[in-house]
Amino acid sequence: MSQVIAGEDVYAIAQDIFASMVDGDVGTIVPWEGPPPGWQEPVTAWVDLQGDWAGRASLTTETSTAHALARALLGFGEDEPVERADLVDAFGEVVNVVGGNVKSLLETTGSLGLPQVADVDPGLPGGLVLSEMVLAWHGRALELVVRAVL
Amino acid sequence: MIRVLVADDSRVMRQIVIRTLRQAGYDWEVREAADGAQALEAVRADEPDVVLSDWNMPEMNGIDLLRSLRAEGFSTPFGFVTSEGSDEMRALAEREGALFLIVKPFTAETFRDAIEPVLA
Numbered sequence: 536m537s538q539v540i541a542g543e544d545v546y547a548i549a550q551d552i553f554a555s556m557v558d559g560d561v562g563t564i565v566p567w568e569g570p571p572p573g574w575q576e577p578v579t580a581w582v583d584l585q586g587d588w589a590g591r592a593s594l595t596t597e598t599s600t601a602h603a604l605a606r607a608l609l610g611f612g613e614d615e616p617v618e619r620a621d622l623v624d625a626f627g628e629v630v631n632v633v634g635g636n637v638k639s640l641l642e643t644t645g646s647l648g649l650p651q652v653a654d655v656d657p658g659l660p661g662g663l664v665l666s667e668m669v670l671a672w673h674g675r676a677l678e679l680v681v682r683a684v685l
Numbered sequence: 686m687i688r689v690l691v692a693d694d695s696r697v698m699r700q701i702v703i704r705t706l707r708q709a710g711y712d713w714e715v716r717e718a719a720d721g722a723q724a725l726e727a728v729r730a731d732e733p734d735v736v737l738s739d740w741n742m743p744e745m746n747g748i749d750l751l752r753s754l755r756a757e758g759f760s761t762p763f764g765f766v767t768s769e770g771s772d773e774m775r776a777l778a779e780r781e782g783a784l785f786l787i788v789k790p791f792t793a794e795t796f797r798d799a800i801e802p803v804l805a
Contacts, residue, residue, distance in 0.1 A: 556788035609698075610704065624696055624703040625697040627695070628695045628698050632789045634768065635767065635768025635770075635788075636788075639770050639771050639788070647768070649694075652755050
């Protein structure tokens with residue numbers, strides 16, 4: 536274990552989550568190809584790591600993609616509507632699992648906060664980006680960022 | 686039929702846990718609790734055969750739920766299903782009397798591997 540987070544480790548965590556929790560199949564999330572996405576109606580979920588190692592894992596995507604993700608997690612049909620509470624719960628839980636797995640990579644005795652979800656990424660003052668990647672899930676873009684607070 | 690109490694503050698995650706139990710072949714009777722405090726009340730009201738609990742929850746977290754149950758004399762078999770699986774947490778869970786700790790994300794096979802030895 537270390538105090539450094541490698542991008543490949545974060546990517547492996549994302550692959551595990553989507554294979555186990557979301558799609559039940561491997562290989563459904565891959566690096567995004569092409570220019571970075573310009574968000575139209577974004578939604579961001581984040582979870583903070585607190586204690587001797589402080590930082591944040593955050594996930595941003597289009598609201599429509601978060602709806603699709605929530606439908607997949609809840610086992611809903613393709614056109615089934617998703618309540619805002621379910622969207623917040625589902626999208627927040629994905630980043631919560633990311634954060635928990637990131638914390639497991641670190642030599643820290645700190646704690647994991649509860650996931651938060653908002654339409655606007657609040658940013659993280661003093662945050663240093665350790666890993667930043669845009670992933671494609673069934674052709675839809677998701678940006679996954681891990682920051683440390685120095 | 687085995688009766689399980691699933692405690693997690695995420696409704697989505699509770700559904701995933703319940704779905705995974707079924708996929709793993711455990712056709713158990715399920716009750717749900719949205720945090721540790723609700724879970725404690727649910728056990729006091731009607732003790733289940735097993736508790737599957739998240740660790741990080743509002744009101745009362747999973748480890749405090751386990752401690753409260755043991756302090757009140759409940760020896761209900763207890764397992765964690767949590768997004769963190771550090772050595773420190775595993776050691777603490779074991780010390781407090783948890784039978785296993787399943788780390789999210791999980792599969793039906795993960796559930797079987799953790800639960801089967803306990804049921805045997």
